[in-house]
Amino acid sequence: MSPEPSATRLRASDLSDHSDEVEGPLCGYHHETYAFSLSAEAGADKKGRWKIREPREELLWFDRRCFTSEYELLYQLRRRIDVIPEVAPVGGVDLQRFVEGVTLGERYPSGEAVSGEVVEQILKLFRQLIAVTSDTLPVERKCDPEDRADEGDSAGFLERLIRFTQKRVYGQNLPEYEDLFTDLGLGLNSFEYLRKHVDGLTSRPFCLLHADLHRENFILDSAGKVWAIDWELAMLGDPLYDLATHLHLMRYPVQQEREIIRRWCVIAEDVRKGSSKGWIEDLPRLLDYKKAQSVFTDVIRETQSLVGTEGFAHRRLREASSKVRDVLWAAAEPLGLASRPSLLEIEAALLRWGDREPEPAQP
Template sequence: MASDICRRAVEVIGDGVPSVEGSLTGYHHETYAFTLSVEAGASFGERWKIREPRERLLWFDRRCFASEYYLLHSLQRSIDVVPEVAPVGGVELQRFVEGVTLGERHPSGEAVPGVVFEQILELFRQLIAVTSDTLVVKQKCKPRDRVEDGDSAGFLERLIWFTQECVYGQNLPEYEDLFTNLGLGLNSFEYLRNHVDGLTSRPFCLLHADLHRENFILDSAGKVWVIDWELAMLGDPLYDLATHLHLMRYPAQQEREIIQRWCAIAEEVREGSSEGWIEDLPRLLDYKKAQSLFTDVIRETQSLVVTGRLDRRRLREASSKVWDVLWPAAEPLGLTSRPSLLEIEAALLRWGRRDAAAHT
């Protein structure tokens, strides 16, 4: 049965055009791509996409803007790698960028080509230049989630609070035993707070907050476009760099280079934007390691039970992925003992059997 968003896509494309393609791959959104008819107002050969958040989706990150569409609309003149947006037939559309993801060409762990590397640095230059004074778009952050411009410590505290309350706390009824078996509890967050305490103040700017290889699209001309802005927020610029490094997995030499270049660009755009980075970048990276553990544990379990049945074939792969994120997070979360791969597999098996029984 076609979803509401799919039906809207069919209604807006007009007659005499190819069918709608989708739903396209993506965790957060249901997305459809199509070519608009000339009557609908699009240029020949150009594809557009319509997207909406998936139903019953687990959210692991804060949402700070009421509408990704209106955010992209407001960024058209300040960031040149944002795909165009347009209202057509009462539907908010984004241009579909034809190309391949950076991850398809250069998977995680590989060096990024110089021409792409320079475009990523230019993106950071443009992001740091966008501030709350220049960005006019409605925010959805609750007052308790907003901190004063430059309060980097308060900004990180709100991120930790979100992970504790909205990722750990809201899923605790279903995952408490699994978390406990992995050594995770409320004391983990207190340890994390002490571990990352003492950030230096830096002036806030716009953050994409999800700059990984699958969100960079390379078109046929070699230009890099940036998609999936739903996690964007105003905050500490160094957090955007930390998130980028955590997700990209650059080789060591290229990681050192992008840190050095980023600091120079940040200071050139807004003085103080890289202040204290030597001490604070490791703290922010440790928060990302801790956050990833909670989110990835939950995500991996979602694939273990399918239509009420435990899929034993996925168990070893899921266990390995949890192992991969647990070890880096052990220090910032204060885990004095770390479960072995077999212990993780046993914990996931117990969770999976219980979950499957609950759905029969």
């Protein structure tokens, strides 16, 4: 028997021209998304397909969030950043235009160079992002004022990111993952090593960051235009962090990465003087933070992929272990790992985790 449609799916059907032509759920970890054409009653003036996108329930969140509403942010930005697909309220629901095209990852897989035309558009996006500052962005923020770094305090900004990873990703998952973290050489001392490793960031003026610009969050349409989607992780902070996150996720070939760094620095200084200050020393530090952050998020995600309704997925054990090994080895220095566990040692640790006794339910 087919499962009951979700509330999001039902809303898409209610707004669509033909409920049996609703496409989805589309790929995405954090959100349940459907694409459809609007009915004449819902939006006679809105041609093409639109998408409804709502958070999935009971998911682990691995990244800090800055703004209370992603859609409120997008409404404010639509005249300032020209690669955001149109957003509109329809039938009491916020919708976004569905861009017909392919993700950048489909056209240029991870590790491959992207075309010069795409590079130009990505750099233009960075130019527009750096021009958006907190005093020109009247959008409600969800973090408490005391939990925000002062303007230009790049070191304080990074410390808050480390604190989030330590408390919300590592700490909150410790009851379930403590033995596995220990087997992999990870503990509270890992964060102390990390803090020392990234200490001493130069101050840079803050701006808007997308904070998740990877190949699957860029859509290339039939005219060759690049659109940027999924702005839920956007925040205000150190512009160099946005570049570091982009480089970490995009996996450019070395030569293209160097070109983008060089040109980003020119653009950053042209928009707001001091935005690239200290980049030679600080970009490696920020990249090392991203590597360290990936360890905790990827360990949890990979172990979750091994368990399901049919039990432990032994067929995926080698693949999951390889991914954990890669991120663990990449972050060995910033996390102060005494040794790098082998693939077989990681497999054994994951098997022990899979065989653990479940925690008793709390009364």
